[in-house]
Amino acid sequence: MCGIVACRTTDAAGPYLVRALGLLEYRGYDSAGVAIRTAGSATATLRTVTRVDSLGALVKEWSGQPLTGTGIGHTRWATHGAVTEANAHPHRDCTGRISVVHNGIIENADELRQQLVAAGHEFASDVDSEVVCHLVEDALAETDDLHAAVTSMLPRLAGSWALVVMDAATGRLIATADGSPLLVARSARGDFVASDAGAIAEWIDDYRVLHDGDVVELAESVSWMRGGIPTPPPPVIHSTWGGADLSLDHHADFMDKEIDEQPETAARILEHLVPGIADGSLWRSTGVVDFNRVAMIGCGTSLNAGGVIGMVFSRLGGVPFESLVASEAAGPALGSRTVVFAISQSGETADVLRAVDDVGSVSSLIALTNNPHSTLARRADSIVNCFAGREIGVAATKTFVAQVVTGVSYALSALVETGRLSSADALRQVEDMRRIPDLLAQAIAASRQSIPAVVDQVRDATGFLYLGRGSGVVYAAEGALKLKELSYRWAEHYPAGELKHGPLALVEAGTPVVVVDNGDRRLASNIAEVAARGANVIRIGGAGSTVPALGLSMQSPLPGGIESWGPLESVVPMQILARDLALALGRDVDKPRNLAKSVTVE
Numbered sequence: 340m341c342g343i344v345a346c347r348t349t350d351a352a353g354p355y356l357v358r359a360l361g362l363l364e365y366r367g368y369d370s371a372g373v374a375i376r377t378a379g380s381a382t383a384t385l386r387t388v389t390r391v392d393s394l395g396a397l398v399k400e401w402s403g404q405p406l407t408g409t410g411i412g413h414t415r416w417a418t419h420g421a422v423t424e425a426n427a428h429p430h431r432d433c434t435g436r437i438s439v440v441h442n443g444i445i446e447n448a449d450e451l452r453q454q455l456v457a458a459g460h461e462f463a464s465d466v467d468s469e470v471v472c473h474l475v476e477d478a479l480a481e482t483d484d485l486h487a488a489v490t491s492m493l494p495r496l497a498g499s500w501a502l503v504v505m506d507a508a509t510g511r512l513i514a515t516a517d518g519s520p521l522l523v524a525r526s527a528r529g530d531f532v533a534s535d536a537g538a539i540a541e542w543i544d545d546y547r548v549l550h551d552g553d554v555v556e557l558a559e560s561v562s563w564m565r566g567g568i569p570t571p572p573p574p575v576i577h578s579t580w581g582g583a584d585l586s587l588d589h590h591a592d593f594m595d596k597e598i599d600e601q602p603e604t605a606a607r608i609l610e611h612l613v614p615g616i617a618d619g620s621l622w623r624s625t626g627v628v629d630f631n632r633v634a635m636i637g638c639g640t641s642l643n644a645g646g647v648i649g650m651v652f653s654r655l656g657g658v659p660f661e662s663l664v665a666s667e668a669a670g671p672a673l674g675s676r677t678v679v680f681a682i683s684q685s686g687e688t689a690d691v692l693r694a695v696d697d698v699g700s701v702s703s704l705i706a707l708t709n710n711p712h713s714t715l716a717r718r719a720d721s722i723v724n725c726f727a728g729r730e731i732g733v734a735a736t737k738t739f740v741a742q743v744v745t746g747v748s749y750a751l752s753a754l755v756e757t758g759r760l761s762s763a764d765a766l767r768q769v770e771d772m773r774r775i776p777d778l779l780a781q782a783i784a785a786s787r788q789s790i791p792a793v794v795d796q797v798r799d800a801t802g803f804l805y806l807g808r809g810s811g812v813v814y815a816a817e818g819a820l821k822l823k824e825l826s827y828r829w830a831e832h833y834p835a836g837e838l839k840h841g842p843l844a845l846v847e848a849g850t851p852v853v854v855v856d857n858g859d860r861r862l863a864s865n866i867a868e869v870a871a872r873g874a875n876v877i878r879i880g881g882a883g884s885t886v887p888a889l890g891l892s893m894q895s896p897l898p899g900g901i902e903s904w905g906p907l908e909s910v911v912p913m914q915i916l917a918r919d920l921a922l923a924l925g926r927d928v929d930k931p932r933n934l935a936k937s938v939t940v941e
């Protein structure tokens with residue numbers, strides 16, 4: 340994965356690169372680095388295995404030749420090679436003239452490395468990306484034109500890449516991409532390249548996205564080539580990012596802030612979508628006319644959101660649905676009347692992109708995403724923006740709520756539009772949904788009261804079980820995912836009825852068992868089974884529960900209503916449990932180890 344930035348500005352490049360890398364850290368934060376051309380046509384390469392903040396200090400402390408406005412930067416999520424400074428990008432060729440940043444994977448790197456070493460090149464790192472530096476170095480022995488050199492070495496690469504190549508001798512910058520996102524932008528501040536428009540949004544108004552195979556030079560006039568032939572630049576996209584809101588307000592971390600933003604996020608989305616539910620107009624806006632089946636494709640939290648949305652189609656409309664783990668969804672036989680929802684907050688998840696490439700002939704592909712400018716959005720037949728606002732914490736919180744509220748709204752509208760749900764029933768659903776912001780707010784308040792005592796009890800536990808039944812199972816899955824991701828403790832979810840078929844053997848005195856109590860009567864005997872073995876049962880439910888966070892939804896008067904796919908607010912106490920336990924264990928809750936916000940490798 341990794342984030343890339345490059346700039347060619349009249350003022351100093353360092354602050355631009357460091358600021359943008361801070362905004363790209365969500366793509367990986369194992370290490371970060373910049374290579375900036377000096378006034379003497381050499382390169383200052385500064386790298387760190389700590390965070391981007393310390394890279395900023397390194398740039399400030401630089402005491403060598405003055406730094407120019409031309410540079411490249413990178414924030415890394417390690418794939419090939421350990422997290423060391425030597426493996427941090429940018430990498431350089433043997434001469435130090437060429438510096439490269441790369442996002443993606445060079446699949447034939449081992450083979451190329453052997454050939455390059457045999458030809459006399461010396462490698463300074465273990466990473467796949469370094470081969471590119473040496474390939475460009477070789478190509479420059481044949482031509483003195485960097486553009487031609489980059490173009491000529493590309494056919495030797497297999498895999499996926501977004502690359503920026505900087506030539507310190509000439510100050511030339513070349514960007515190229517195949518299978519990994521990259522965009523270029525020009526503004527009064529200068530020329531920029533980035534993995535994501537959000538990283539450079541404060542300096543640009545619009546940008547162009549590289550197509551696979553494009554090779555672009557940032558120069559007085561930007562030259563755009565594909566397959567060695569000049570090609571018209573892709574259309575300009577207006578940036579709607581605005582400056583990034585990176586303030587924590589009074590919060591200790593972004594996850595805390597984003598948990599608190601959930602009621603307002605849900606309210607905003609509902610206000611926007613509710614008018615189009617009971618008259619089917621929301622669904623009509625997707626342009627999908629006919630379907631008899633629904634498939635949800637996603638990873639992690641987004642897949643869990645898909646599980647909730649799918650329940651609306653199946654339980655309220657009788658439409659069969661299946662959830663497909665994107666990384667396993669190779670060539671599924673979905674059928675031409677299947678609507679596929681590809682769900683991804685980032686819209687850049689490589690597993691999801693690969694899966695949608697493979698779906699074959701389907702009725703329609705809908706991207707449910709928080710990034711309407713993403714690669715996924717560009718590949719879909721229609722885009723459903725979940726309008727969560729920027730989420731910085733790596734753990735998905737408000738984007739989950741936004742995906743569910745948005746997806747459920749579209750699902751209900753689809754059922755009305757296709758005659759599977761009456762407008763009157765849909766209106767009753769809408770009335771229930773209007774409670775969601777309050778339910779979330781109450782869940783936050785109840786959890787903040789009850790969870791500290793729970794954390795004290797479970798602090799030393801090494802493994803957790805999460806149980807649910809019916810619509811509660813998918814929320815249990817989301818709760819277990821949050822706990823693993825943030826606390827680095829084992830957590831597994833099960834349909835509660837499955838316990839006795841094996842997992843019950845894990846339960847011993849003190850084992851924390853988190854139960855999403857959605858009111859299913861059969862849960863009582865499952866709770867009794869674990870309690871009899873000494874489990875520490877943490878019941879998330881209505882009044883009288885360990886965490887009484889589900890108050891209002893337990894009183895829903897509508898059979899087959901929101902309880903068909905709720906309780907959505909049950910995620911709140913599980914988010915807070917995961918965060919508070921992680922903090923008690925000294926974890927970085929916004930940047931858990933080994934992870935990244937946007938997972939752009941398969």
Ligand code: M6R
Nearest residue numbers: 639640641683684685688734735
């Ligand atoms: O950007 P995406 O929604 O496609 O990301 C998918 C998963 O990587 C993501 O939901 C992940 O599971 C979350 N960080 C979990 O909190």
